[in-house]
Amino acid sequence: MTFSDTPIDAAAAERLNEHGLRLGLVDTSDAVAFTAWLQADARGFYGPQTARREIDEQLTGTAYRRTTGVWDDTTPDASTPVATVSSWPTPLTVPGVGTVSSWAISSVTVAPTHRRRGIARALLESELRTAASLRIPLAVLTVSESTIYGRYGFAPAAMAAELTIDTRRARFTGPEASGRLHFVSLERLREQGREVMDRARLRAPGEIQLDDHLWDRLVGTAGDPKKESPQRRVVRYDDADGIAQGFVVYRVTEGEPDFTQHTVVVEYLLAATDEAYAALWRYLLEMDLVSTVSAPLRSVDEPLLWQVSDVRAVRRVPTDHLWARILDVPAALSARSYGAPGRIALDVSDPLGLAAGRFLLEIDAHGVAEVTPLAGNADLPADAAGLALTVNELAALYLGGTSAHTLLRAGRLTEFTSGAADAVAASFRSATAPWLSTWF
Ligand SMILES: CC(C)(COP(=O)(O)OP(=O)(O)OC[C@H]1O[C@@H](n2cnc3c(N)ncnc32)[C@H](O)[C@@H]1OP(=O)(O)O)[C@@H](O)C(=O)NCCC(=O)NCCS
Incomplete structure (x- = not known):
């Protein structure tokens, strides 16, 4: 089994089923079914019918991706999905010239005939739980609307x-x-x-x-x-x-x-x-x-x-431009390197429960971090720079483009110890501004 045929998320499937909708994976080797999905994706973004040549290119170029749809068997054209999403693992460059495996999410569409029934929420939550089950430390996407993804724990991580x-x-x-x-x-x-x-x-x-x-x-x-x-x-x-x-x-x-x-x-x-x-x-x-x-x-x-x-x-x-969502705090934070040594304690809250917890980052003189989850509701170590933040702010800080000091001034972080935001800002900053040069 690979990422593309990992079983669909049972909770999301059940929730959609209660509304008479079917969540499933597209067999991308079935050209007819995959073409219907590609046309639904184009329609969702208000594009024209996709031309044959472009379809042919996508049938081969994107077949390896995990391709998910939602079907309403009561519609006249029941073989065309009413919602789409696709995803695949891809290396994301992190500060320090390394990469981390990330879960790229694309083609999030819901047909205008089926909007505001919770379909997008079911799809996004299922993508995040699937990526977490595959032990991928974070999810990334580029967005056509900036108001949608914050509620799922995403935040802008790279500007353009x-x-x-x-x-x-x-x-x-x-x-x-x-x-x-x-x-x-x-x-x-x-x-x-x-x-x-x-x-x-x-x-x-x-x-x-x-x-x-x-x-x-x-x-x-x-x-x-x-x-x-x-x-x-x-x-x-x-x-x-x-x-x-x-x-x-x-x-x-x-x-x-x-x-x-x-x-x-x-x-x-x-x-x-x-x-x-x-x-x-x-x-x-x-x-x-x-x-x-x-x-x-x-x-x-x-x-x-x-x-x-x-x-x-x-x-x-x-x-x-690039939005990120942390799924596994120790794996994500230990994959990048840091601009200054330090001892940092983070109390991360996450409404979806995927990344919540307390963590200790011990960053050595070479900028390498060891990240340890702290047991239960253990007090944060008194000698560490302590911050409370949501999973969104952690994503905003992750690639080093936004300063913890700025988020503190914006009222988006809480300091447990005075000066903690400045210590985090010094360690997390990136010498090169984060940037994604394309859309996906
Ligand atoms: C954006 C889109 C995917 C939303 O789908 P949907 O099934 O109607 O969304 P849901 O019913 O699951 O709503 C999920 C949440 O997002 C909110 N929401 C949905 N669309 C929104 C929008 N355009 N702007 C702001 N909030 C939105 C809902 O109010 C809901 O909030 P809540 O869960 O906090 O109550 C759908 O309208 C669409 O396909 N639009 C065109 C393509 C597009 O923009 N895709 C996004 C690509 S980045």
Whole structure:
């Protein structure tokens, strides 16, 4: 048995059954059943009927995922699910250049005909209990609505920023790179970029490993008509030894009225080294006849801000992007490394009961933590920096992008010992701002 055919969660199935609904797994080798599920997923996100080519790509690219549906056998089209969710384990980069196994959740939809009957709650709770039963320490997702997931213990763990750069003001002042830039085809990017991506994703906590489907979608070869613009261009950076270290995928929009006002939309910029990063940004900012470079989903702490002559030429709009939910406190907290040694005691509450308890973190001089659950309602050790928090705040702190000091000021934490939030802030902070560069 693997993660994809682990039996469905009995409690959620029973709750839905009481409402005449059936929770089950889709056999993804059954093309008819899987196609109905894929069409229900697209419909749930208000998309058009998915075209054959895209369906074919997903039938192979996502077949390995755990694919769950809810069916209402009383509807005329009973073979199409009224709700969908999919999930799979994926390595998530954590502070300290390591990874932890995380449970990626996607395709959360409930048909508009069946909304507000508790279907989403049953699906989410069943996903979290399934991941916990598989001993996966945390769940992650990207959200189209930010109001839904807090109630299940998720919180934003990595932000992203939309950048709009006025290239007439933002002269590039970063270092010169010693390598070369080349135009390459999307197919070449598809073949070669994955290896670069696998190195680049380890450079920021919050990045996940992309599966075939996510990679093809990112590159634009997944059959998604929205991504098939003939205007897409790909430039690759090779270092002085001729090794590919980065790519940028972009398109140039019309430059009316006099051809000098083109906008470059950066669809994806991937850099495995700082040199590749500087070379690709220099290329974008120095293109002739371009007045604006727009780049969605960038880090909130881009080195680029320190590589332009006028920092105000880069407008930034930050937003929540990666949401995380801790399921196993000792496993999650001991998987990352820490910025300062310390003794920290956490009293974690969790309405779903999955991660609740008291824990002691002992962080050594190398930033390695040993995490011990404390028995029952044992008092927190008096010599430790003690905090009480919900599982949501723990997720917000986990990748080091939000300071415990900020959460204390927001009234979202309680200190057992004075100065505990500052001690936690010093240990949990990440040298690199957490960032997820894609959607899933
Ligand atoms: C969002 C969606 C999945 C909710 O499904 P649902 O079955 O109607 O949700 P439920 O009945 O289980 O409600 C669960 C809880 O979420 C709340 N909720 C549901 N939709 C919400 C929304 N859009 N905004 C805020 N709260 C919402 C409910 O009030 C309920 O709260 P409670 O449990 O604290 O009482 C569904 O409306 C949908 O498919 N929307 C379009 C696709 C989408 O946005 N998916 C989310 C992808 S990130």
